[in-house]
Amino acid sequence: MLSLILHGRKSLELQRWRNLRFAVNPLQDSSAFSSASATLQDGRKGQNFTVSYLVNSLGLTTKVAESISKKVSFEEKGNPRSVLNLLRRYRFRDSHISSIITNYPGLLTLDAETSLAPKLKFLKSRGASTSELTEILSKVPKILRIKNDKTLGRYYDFVREIVQADKSSEFEVSLLPNGPNRIRNVFALRQLGMPQELLFPLLISENGTVHGKVRFQESLKKVLEMGFDPTTAKFVQALRMLYQMSEKTIEEKVNVYKRLGLSGEDVWEMFKKWPTFMTNSEKKITQTFETFSKCGLVEEEIISAFRKFPQCIGASEHNCVETFLELGFSRDEVTVIVKRLPHCISYSAELVKRKTEFLAKEMNWPLKAVVSYPAVLGLSMEKRVVPRCNVIKALMSRGLLGGSEPPPVGSALACTDELFLKRYVRKHDDDQELVAELMAILRGRRASTR
Incomplete structure (x- = not known):
């Protein structure tokens, strides 16, 4: 069955998938571009200039703009302005431009007239x-990096086929998988039901996961046999891991875990839970084992933690024991914490201190x-702890x-949103003014981590 899918001879039912969503603010109207740009100080340079320009001229959030500025930087607005003007001449809407720049910030550094x-x-x-x-390029803007017209046209046609397929359950992809390996392989994944938001990054990815032929087929077969769902990001992670690692490398990784007391079956069950754990070096694996040991866990407990939480392996970069001891926990308490939450060893010292001190100092919880x-x-902290505590x-x-002491931590923070509302907000329905105030606090209007 796999071979039929890979060679495009078997048609699977095409599914609808939602369009890609990006965490950016809507852009301002066209007049805002020129007015906002005019207010920028020409003397601002480097990353600060880039962030300011992206925020004021493109309407992006500061967080998104800062993320983009780490990937691309420009010191004057002439070049990006010419790119924006060109896109507008081709009737790209504000939402399209926002998505394009967020996913392909390098576009702003191109010469608009000679390159784009x-x-x-x-x-x-x-x-x-x-x-x-506008729709296709806003979804996969990085195909504009392709220099050869023939190749650019082929990639564009492929994306168009996928977009059209997702708009109609009756539409069948007509593009035969006889083009470059990358298109043929992505086509195979599309036939398995993989959605746009996972397909398109693979299409333009440079990591090689979908570049080959035989190796891709072998890796895909293994991932399918393991039962990974093609509609999930975990499927892509597993495919990437198996594609990039040789049989020898995989065997060496498995042997490291065997020496620590796990079985081969344990390793592959861990792989199903967290595929990227396989990238950890022997040094990181043993360091994690030692960290658990320092926390007071015995060998059997460490192995159990590995099995249940493979994501914690290799993630410990600090001495978590010292962090907890400095906060006032006893060694026995540290052991209990790590046994109950093994992956806490991967939390940064700053995060552990900030949350613990907030609970102890702000809420007076022991x-x-x-x-x-x-x-x-x-x-x-921002979405749950602080709003609920407020x-x-x-x-x-x-x-x-009913007293000066706060309720148990579990009662206030462990419950679902619905149960929290029932316990602490809706029981006061006879006082609508109070309920409105509590809801405002819960929505974060008055929340502060100080």
């Missing part, structure tokens, strides 16, 4: 409509609260919790 314009003109000359062109519920160290403090200030 000829490619857009070529694609238009082949009959691409404005709506089709350190034993963390020992009883160490999972709190893995919760988001609700608890608001209720305590009004004497509505």
